[in-house]
Amino acid sequence: MKKFKAHTSTCPIVHTMTYIGGKWKPIILGRLLNGAVRFGKLAVQIPDISRKILTEQLKELEEDGLIIRHSYNEKPPRVEYELSEIGQTVIPVLMAMTELGSKMHEAITKHKRRVTRAH
Template sequence: MENELCQYICPVESTLDVIGGKWKGIVLYKLLERPRRFSELKRELPTITQRMLTLQLRELEEDGIVHREIYKQIPPKVEYSLTDFGKTLEPILLAMLTWGGQYTSQIIERRSTRKAQSAS
């Protein structure tokens, strides 16, 4: 039932429920820098589909992480930014940035070695 409250096994699960997946962390990192229009995000994330970006932004908005501002002008302008609640994710996102910077080459190396072994 949709109205039931979600029960989490641990706090890590609730965090991953909000920011998990391939795209949400990257979108949030971009919004840490400054508010962005949809087209800016799409341009900065060329491999995400328009549908997926829309879905991810909508979910983040529903969770109170992202604010969608509609400017009443011609042509219409929509801008996405982090809410105060969303800004509380900054230390997590920066820790992910640091960890990724330190270990990306190791991850790539391990995966390419594993792939080569499975192909043999």
């Protein structure tokens, strides 16, 4: 998905999509709602994401200032990610998406059955 250039648009939804529009970003952010989480734990909780993509997405989120990376100098290493102050502002969107998800999925499944029967 070619990314938007946030600065060329005035539409607030475009801005939002620019920063959290990726396939995985809302899901990652959703895992950080209850506080800092280690890299490895994220990888387990989001089984379909590869470590490489997870690393990339986390780096982008950090560059945009949505999350903070804490690296503890231990062996084996420990790295935790948590929502920054800016990241906290995304919470209402994540909540709305969570609220919507299950209800909508059910409704759409029903809708599709109706359409299929009418073939």
